[in-house]
Amino acid sequence: MTMMDQFEVECFEEIGRDFYRQITETVLLDHNLTSVVTKLRIFIDPRLPIFVAVGTIRDAGGSIRVSDIGSVQTQGDSTIISIRDETHLAKFLTRLYEIFGHEHIDQPDRFTVVISGIEIPKGFEQLEVVNRADTVFRDLIYAMTVIAPEGFKVRRESYGRDQFFYVASENTLPEHVVEDIVVGQFAQIGEELR
Amino acid sequence: MILIPITYKGGVYRHDEVVDYIEDLGGYIVQKHDIAQEIVLQALIPKDDVERFRDFIRPLAGEVTESPLVGTEIAVVIPSLEIHHLPHSACDIAEYLRTVGAKTNMIGLARGFGKRISQLNDEERDVINEHDLAIYVLGNFETCIEQKFNVLRRGIRVPIILTGAPPVDALKRITDPPAAGYVGNLGRFMHRTRTDADIGRLDAVIEEVSHVLSGIRDELAQDPLSISPARLMEVIKEGVPDIDSVYSPTPLTVQLTGLRVKLPFTRYADQIRSLVVEEGILVGDIAEIRPSRMRDYILVQIKPFSETHIVV
Numbered sequence: 153m154t155m156m157d158q159f160e161v162e163c164f165e166e167i168g169r170d171f172y173r174q175i176t177e178t179v180l181l182d183h184n185l186t187s188v189v190t191k192l193r194i195f196i197d198p199r200l201p202i203f204v205a206v207g208t209i210r211d212a213g214g215s216i217r218v219s220d221i222g223s224v225q226t227q228g229d230s231t232i233i234s235i236r237d238e239t240h241l242a243k244f245l246t247r248l249y250e251i252f253g254h255e256h257i258d259q260p261d262r263f264t265v266v267i268s269g270i271e272i273p274k275g276f277e278q279l280e281v282v283n284r285a286d287t288v289f290r291d292l293i294y295a296m297t298v299i300a301p302e303g304f305k306v307r308r309e310s311y312g313r314d315q316f317f318y319v320a321s322e323n324t325l326p327e328h329v330v331e332d333i334v335v336g337q338f339a340q341i342g343e344e345l346r
Numbered sequence: 347m348i349l350i351p352i353t354y355k356g357g358v359y360r361h362d363e364v365v366d367y368i369e370d371l372g373g374y375i376v377q378k379h380d381i382a383q384e385i386v387l388q389a390l391i392p393k394d395d396v397e398r399f400r401d402f403i404r405p406l407a408g409e410v411t412e413s414p415l416v417g418t419e420i421a422v423v424i425p426s427l428e429i430h431h432l433p434h435s436a437c438d439i440a441e442y443l444r445t446v447g448a449k450t451n452m453i454g455l456a457r458g459f460g461k462r463i464s465q466l467n468d469e470e471r472d473v474i475n476e477h478d479l480a481i482y483v484l485g486n487f488e489t490c491i492e493q494k495f496n497v498l499r500r501g502i503r504v505p506i507i508l509t510g511a512p513p514v515d516a517l518k519r520i521t522d523p524p525a526a527g528y529v530g531n532l533g534r535f536m537h538r539t540r541t542d543a544d545i546g547r548l549d550a551v552i553e554e555v556s557h558v559l560s561g562i563r564d565e566l567a568q569d570p571l572s573i574s575p576a577r578l579m580e581v582i583k584e585g586v587p588d589i590d591s592v593y594s595p596t597p598l599t600v601q602l603t604g605l606r607v608k609l610p611f612t613r614y615a616d617q618i619r620s621l622v623v624e625e626g627i628l629v630g631d632i633a634e635i636r637p638s639r640m641r642d643y644i645l646v647q648i649k650p651f652s653e654t655h656i657v658v
Binding site for chain 2: 163165167168171172174175178179182196198199201297298301302303304305322323
């Protein structure tokens with residue numbers, strides 16, 4: 153947890169607070185998020201009851217492009233892509249089907265994709281396949297769902313360019329109340345809700 | 347004859363002699379596990395013969411330990427078994443109790459989560475009441491436990507051991523009427539129990555369970571059962587051969603005051619009722635046979651001596 157610049161858990165019950173600090177550390181570590189989150193503040197009030205998590209993240213690494221997935225070679229009227237990294241292959245194939253259509257795409261073996269009978273647009277190698285920031289935020293919100301107490305089914309979550317917040321309760325809370333709490337929590341870590 | 351619950355661990359070689367010896371002593375085997383080359387027997391043997399049994403198994407390099415929870419069925423109750431919150435600390439509690447011989451069932455409540463919204467339905471209540479004891483594994487906040495514990499214990503007649511993150515003193519303070527036992531510092535956490543501190547907390551659960559169960563056994567001794575549950579298990583095993591074709595690890599689960607028979611009630615209840623225990627005494631005379639709320643199992647509740655005036 154030393155990788156985070158700031159990490160706080162606030163709750164008026166000391167023992168509960170310490171347990172939730174431990175839970176947060178375990179969950180972020182399990183989801184490989186400790187190197188991504190820079191600031192995290194969790195506020196829990198079991199009397200209301202409410203669970204609020206606000207934080208900021210580092211640059212998650214940006215886009216994964218075709219050139220990151222494999223090398224592109226043209227042979228006659230076919231383009232052969234030799235896959236180096238399979239991690240995003242499923243998403244990559246989906247993108248290819250969208251752009252070129254199923255009839256022009258073939259995968260003869262696990263590490264080879266062939267595009268045939270269609271012209272490849274210029275700058276194809278720089279085409280964005282996945283934006284890593286989307287996945288990181290999704291993972292982060294999932295991790296917050298795991299950390300939050302059981303039964304807090306009424307949730308509100310949001311993420312922007314480098315900020316996120318997650319609010320959960322078992323009661324429906326008016327929007328302005330949630331907003332005030334979130335703004336207040338961001339202020340505690342020296343940030344402004346954008 | 348006072349029977350002591352024990353666990354025997356030893357090799358496969360000549361283990362049939364160990365089984366015969368336990369039966370010759372007048373003991374009962376409650377459960378038998380074959381784990382590769384190892385045999386684990388959970389049994390009840392006469393108190394006076396424990397040393398004799400130790401001498402018998404010495405040449406076989408077996409090991410005997412006293413397991414106070416053998417012959418008990420314990421419910422580990424948890425507000426929810428939600429996938430987001432795995433692993434649940436209750437999983438480790440249930441597993442650890444099994445190592446000392448208890449048969450544990452995890453009961454994840456359908457609507458047990460939350461503070462204001464937590465509920466216990468009639469099926470859950472009845473299933474919990476079919477056990478010898480219930481362990482309520484609640485969370486980390488005193489405020490929540492104080493409010494929801496009374497809701498989750500409504501209608502529960504079996505002794506309850508309450509666990510939660512607040513210390514024992516705090517748990518005692520917030521529960522009214524008091525529970526049968528308390529284990530503090532054991533709330534919701536998201537890791538498997540591996541450290542010494544974690545194992546220490548699980549040991550505290552075992553200690554509390556043993557303490558509460560010995561209290562129940564003392565009470566039972568005041569008005570003994572008409573038949574020992576282990577002996578009744580043998581009677582059913584011999585009289586209903588179909589029990590051998592049940593795939594469950596414990597087709598006959600021994601409890602403190604009865605048995606759970608994992609056969610359909612409608613087809614087998616009358617057959618069990620009419621089994622002969624001894625000349626002129628049928629199972630139906632000394633025990634109540636009723637349907638269990640757990641699947642379509644049969645629950646056998648042994649009547650006390652004061653009710654039947656029979657002890658076999």
